[in-house]
Amino acid sequence: MIGSLAFFLIKPxxxxxxxxxxVDSKKCIGCGSCVKACRxxxxxxxxxxxxxxxxxxxxxxxxLENIFVESPNGGEFGFGDLDVDENEILRAYFVPKLCMHCDxxxxxxxxxxxxxxxxxxxxxLIDKSHCIGCKYCIQACPYGARYFNHHEKVVDxxxxxxxxxxxxxxxxxxxxxxxxxxxxxxxxxxxxxxxxRERNIRILKPELNTRPKVFYENVGWEVW
Amino acid sequence: xxxxxxxxVVFINILIILIVVIFGIKGLGEEVYPAIAxxxxxxxGIYGTSxxxxxxxxxxxxxxxxxxxxxxxxxxYRKSDQGKHNFDCQTCHGAASDHxxxxxxxxxxxxxxxxxxxxxxxxxxxxxxxxxxxxxxxxDRVCTACHDPHHxxxx
Numbered sequence: 001m002i003g004s005l006a007f008f009l010i011k012p013x014x015x016x017x018x019x020x021x022x023v024d025s026k027k028c029i030g031c032g033s034c035v036k037a038c039r040x041x042x043x044x045x046x047x048x049x050x051x052x053x054x055x056x057x058x059x060x061x062x063x064l065e066n067i068f069v070e071s072p073n074g075g076e077f078g079f080g081d082l083d084v085d086e087n088e089i090l091r092a093y094f095v096p097k098l099c100m101h102c103d104x105x106x107x108x109x110x111x112x113x114x115x116x117x118x119x120x121x122x123x124x125l126i127d128k129s130h131c132i133g134c135k136y137c138i139q140a141c142p143y144g145a146r147y148f149n150h151h152e153k154v155v156d157x158x159x160x161x162x163x164x165x166x167x168x169x170x171x172x173x174x175x176x177x178x179x180x181x182x183x184x185x186x187x188x189x190x191x192x193x194x195x196x197r198e199r200n201i202r203i204l205k206p207e208l209n210t211r212p213k214v215f216y217e218n219v220g221w222e223v224w
Numbered sequence: 225x226x227x228x229x230x231x232x233v234v235f236i237n238i239l240i241i242l243i244v245v246i247f248g249i250k251g252l253g254e255e256v257y258p259a260i261a262x263x264x265x266x267x268x269g270i271y272g273t274s275x276x277x278x279x280x281x282x283x284x285x286x287x288x289x290x291x292x293x294x295x296x297x298x299x300x301y302r303k304s305d306q307g308k309h310n311f312d313c314q315t316c317h318g319a320a321s322d323h324x325x326x327x328x329x330x331x332x333x334x335x336x337x338x339x340x341x342x343x344x345x346x347x348x349x350x351x352x353x354x355x356x357x358x359x360x361x362x363x364d365r366v367c368t369a370c371h372d373p374h375h376x377x378x379x
Contacts, residue, residue, distance in 0.1 A: 030347065
């Protein structure tokens with residue numbers, strides 16, 4: 001009884017200005033400048049990605065839909081041609097992926113040494129000096145956002161460029177996006193509120209109840 | 225009968241206490257770190273949450289915004305601001321980490337421009353002006369021979 005009472009009385013102190021990230025899939029052209037900028041900003045090792053771009057191509061030749069997903073080199077050097085008939089394509093679009101910075105992060109839950117935690121701004125961070133590199137969190141993450149840094153022997157992930165956003169700047173990927181497909185801001189910001197009121201906004205894997213803070217606009221059901 | 229009832233009451237009491245304890249501990253939270261229990265007992269910081277958070281903030285910024293470039297290259301900044309190429313300078317020029325010391329290189333080949341402007345499956349015509357006959361349009365010439373990269377379309 002006391003425990004339950006304590007839970008209702010002392011709720012976790014959440015700061016009101018949590019950060020959210022909105023991706024408009026329609027505006028993404030798959031140029032890969034975000035992946036390059038992320039690599040330059042955060043010294044991401046080769047063949048590892050904190051953010052990457054996927055291409056979804058849904059085709060149909062009179063039958064039910066076939067879904068083809070690809071991400072060559074994380075989309076860093078753009079996308080090539082495909083061997084599909086143009087008339088068979090139902091819909092095709094690019095989907096930038098990154099850490100969802102879940103409100104209930106499974107990766108934080110499984111860490112045996114509490115080396116990863118969620119900050120007041122809602123950003124999930126890793127203490128590199130405390131991580132033992134057991135990679136449990138890589139397995140726990142349903143979005144595949146974490147990778148193992150072989151140089152530092154620790155797990156690493158997107159931090160939404162925590163050092164930038166705390167200085168009032170935007171993350172590197174948002175800064176360089178030429179078409180404005182990536183949007184970043186506090187939940188109360190006007191441009192974020194405007195997009196969050198749209199109807200076709202969705203999150204990825206809602207059935208897992210991880211409550212991600214990355215929202216997607218104009219993506220089909222097949223994005224997973 | 226009385227003994228059985230008494231034993232039953234005791235048993236149910238123990239059960240209630242157990243359930244309350246289980247839910248109480250769950251309520252205090254092991255879901256995420258730092259949880260309420262950690263905050264109550266002041267564990268925050270032992271594993272370096274407060275310390276490491278400050279360390280991460282101190283990391284140097286490698287890619288500053290457009291306004292940083294405009295301090296020196298104001299003419300180009302104003303020119304690009306009027307056209308469609310009004311996005312960030314680093315999208316093409318790369319991160320300006322120690323730029324005044326090191327020269328920034330920009331790829332002026334056809335392939336670099338076509339990286340965005342080539343007609344590709346999935347690329348939306350309304351978002352970007354895609355070039356459908358990219359093989360023949362301005363053949364064997366670089367794009368910058370005719371188009372100004374900072375203000376590429378003719379009025």
